[in-house]
Amino acid sequence: MDIIRILSEHFRDIFGAVKQRASSPIVGTFFISWVLINWKLVYYFLFSSEDVADKIRHIELYYIDVFPNLYLPLAFTATYIIIYPLLLHLTNTIWVAMDNLGKRGSSYFIKNRIPISKEDQRRLFESMARQEARYKAALKEKDDEIDSLSQSLNFQTESLRRAKSTGFSSSNSSKFDMTVSDEKPTLIPDVYKVIESVDGKFRFEDILAREMDLDKDDTLHSKELSTYAEIIKMIVKRYPEPWKIQELTILNGGRQNLSTAAVHSNAKKLISKGWLIEIDFMDAKSLAFTDEFVEKLNSVAIG
Structure with missing residues (x-):
């Protein structure tokens, strides 16, 4: 009985594999x-009255040919596999197109055959248009809210990563992890209002000129100083989110347009100074303040 059971299970597995193939x-x-x-060939083999040996000899003589036995079935199979999905996709496309056409026809029929006055009809469709506009406005508001929250989350994640990579020793890491959010300036x-005021702007540009070794009275240095100041102001406006590197317009005795590449080049000098860092934010190269420069700006604001 065990042998029969083992054989039956074995053949059942074989038949299952064959069925799957x-x-x-x-x-x-x-x-x-x-x-x-x-x-x-199939008809002769199944329904001929000759014995099996004669059937086999007859088949070998008259029906064994590589073209109908192999090449034609393979060609038919390849054609079917290529053509069938295309036909299926085409029929589905036609079905969807005809369904949409039918819906538009029904909508047109209802719109033109609805048993109400033209004035009521106009008010009805205006009401529907207003509802659609409110829906789109609400949807856009939610999308903007989602984008804002997503950007804020990405920035906070990047800030946390930078905070954890500042070089704390392993023995002190557990102690500092609990206080890093409190200690981060x-x-x-x-x-922004302070550095745009008369006194604040003077202190702000004075620190920039001194730290970047620039002469405020020199024309070329003055333009370079204005570029640095404008980049920093753009980041302040976006704070705490990073500012995407982009074109800038500098007003310093005239109007000067800076390309994205020129802004990036000037920003690298501030990065080398340790004031800014460059990060990828929302798939774009962006700039953010270092903790050191946040403290420096705070000192300017406090006076």
């Missing part, structure tokens, strides 16, 4: 095409 489109298509092309409110 036969159910594939390639095997099934090849088998059906082979039977259709070689139907005379943040820009005080209204910094």
Whole structure:
């Protein structure tokens, strides 16, 4: 009984594997095409009254040919596998197009046959248009909110990564992890207003000129100083999010347009000074303040 059970399980596995292979489109298509092309061979073998040996000899003499037995079924199978998905996609496309056409026809019929006055009809469609506009406005508002939250989350993640990579020793890391958010300096409110005021602008540009070794009275140095100041102001406006590197317009005794490449080149000098860092934010090269420069700006604002 054990032998019978083992053999039955073994053959059941074999039949299952054969069934799985036969159910594939390639095997099934090849088998059906082979039977259709070689139907005379199949008919003779199944229904001829001759004995098996004579059938085999007759088949070997008259029906064994590599072209109908192999090449034609393979060609039919390849054609079917290539053409069938295209036809299926085409019919689905036609179906969807006709369905949409039918819906538009029904909408047109209802619009022109609806048993109400033209004035009521106009008010009805205006109401529908207003509802659609409100829906689109609400959807855009939610999309903008999602984008804003996503950008804020990405920036906070990047800030946390930078904070953790500042070089704490492993023995002190657990102690500093609990306090890093408290110790990390943040820009005080209204910094932008301060550095745009008369006194604040003077202190701000004085620090920039001194730290960057520039002469405020020199024409060339003055333009370079204005470029640095404008880049920093753009980052202050976006704080705490990074500022995407882009074109700038500098007003310093005239109007000067800086390309993105020129802005990036000037920003590299501030990066080498240790004031800015360059990061990828929302798939764009962006600039953010270092902790050192946040403290420096805070000192300017405090006076």
